[in-house]
Amino acid sequence: MKVRVLVRLKPGILDVQGAAVQRALAGLGFGDVRGLRVGKLIEVEVAASDPAQARARVDEMCRRLLANTILEDYTIEAEGERLAPPGAVR
Amino acid sequence: MRFGVVVFPGTWSDCDFHYVISEVIRQPVKYVWHRDRDLTDLDCVVLPGGFSYGDYLRAGAVAGRSPVVEALPEFLSRGGLVLGSCNGFQILCEAGLLPGALMRNECLQYRCQSTQLLVDNVETPFTRALQRGQVLTMPISHGEGKYHADPETLRSLRQHNQVVFRYATAEGKVTRAANPNGSVENIAGIVNEEGTVLGLMPHPERAAESAMGGTDGLQIFHSLLGSLVEDGTFLKR
Numbered sequence: 001m002k003v004r005v006l007v008r009l010k011p012g013i014l015d016v017q018g019a020a021v022q023r024a025l026a027g028l029g030f031g032d033v034r035g036l037r038v039g040k041l042i043e044v045e046v047a048a049s050d051p052a053q054a055r056a057r058v059d060e061m062c063r064r065l066l067a068n069t070i071l072e073d074y075t076i077e078a079e080g081e082r083l084a085p086p087g088a089v090r
Numbered sequence: 091m092r093f094g095v096v097v098f099p100g101t102w103s104d105c106d107f108h109y110v111i112s113e114v115i116r117q118p119v120k121y122v123w124h125r126d127r128d129l130t131d132l133d134c135v136v137l138p139g140g141f142s143y144g145d146y147l148r149a150g151a152v153a154g155r156s157p158v159v160e161a162l163p164e165f166l167s168r169g170g171l172v173l174g175s176c177n178g179f180q181i182l183c184e185a186g187l188l189p190g191a192l193m194r195n196e197c198l199q200y201r202c203q204s205t206q207l208l209v210d211n212v213e214t215p216f217t218r219a220l221q222r223g224q225v226l227t228m229p230i231s232h233g234e235g236k237y238h239a240d241p242e243t244l245r246s247l248r249q250h251n252q253v254v255f256r257y258a259t260a261e262g263k264v265t266r267a268a269n270p271n272g273s274v275e276n277i278a279g280i281v282n283e284e285g286t287v288l289g290l291m292p293h294p295e296r297a298a299e300s301a302m303g304g305t306d307g308l309q310i311f312h313s314l315l316g317s318l319v320e321d322g323t324f325l326k327r
Contacts, residue, residue: 013238014196016196016197016198065147065152066147068184070191070238070240071191071238
């Protein structure tokens, strides 16, 4: 089963990378950008019979390695599901 | 005092630490491969700087789950000491052996420069040869050295006197301008609650001979030697 993990810096943590990308966009004429944060998309293929089982395994992977929960939040989307909206933790 | 210098794929300061330990302070030292779990014949394990596992995912993330790092809690419970510099500090935070995390420098630049460090805590095996308020000069070389901890963790660090080094001016003033990477409260190095694990972004091994431009880093090694007592245990305070 394919699972996608979206990892992003927690709200309130300064994203200097995002700020640099935003400045670069402004240099290209996209001065209308009001905010930009950079995250990570991780695609995992896991042997699991149903989305709930896959989600539980990947959640454990996130807690143990894929995300640093001091700095980052993550959302998990199993095949056929939709990613949770930004900021939501499922 | 028997040292082990851990080598991960991508470590770059291993030979520098090995050289300082064997040739400058003249102590027994061996390399420890990242897959080794056997640390029985060592007193102090060093996690050197570099880009372990290419810093893939996050700096120190993969190394923080490697066999040698998984063996560290047991090594510490037997009375061992752990020193992590630069990538070693990142690895110790990723492994949960030190609180907080290290993130991309606020200036977005890779900073390779000399820094002044205010000594905040001399009650550790790593700093007992130093004076509180003393200023040391040591180089940094990193792109992800901004120390981050939430307010609760910072309170706990202060309460347990765990902040060891802060970036400061040559006069020992902790200022924004003296902070090369945006670390919270100018934190450059911390210990765990027991004082047996030190993590710092600067490189003591690159300030250990006058030919390197300074010897302030040697004082950490001298502290370690001075903390070893006859029965093979360490003075923690």
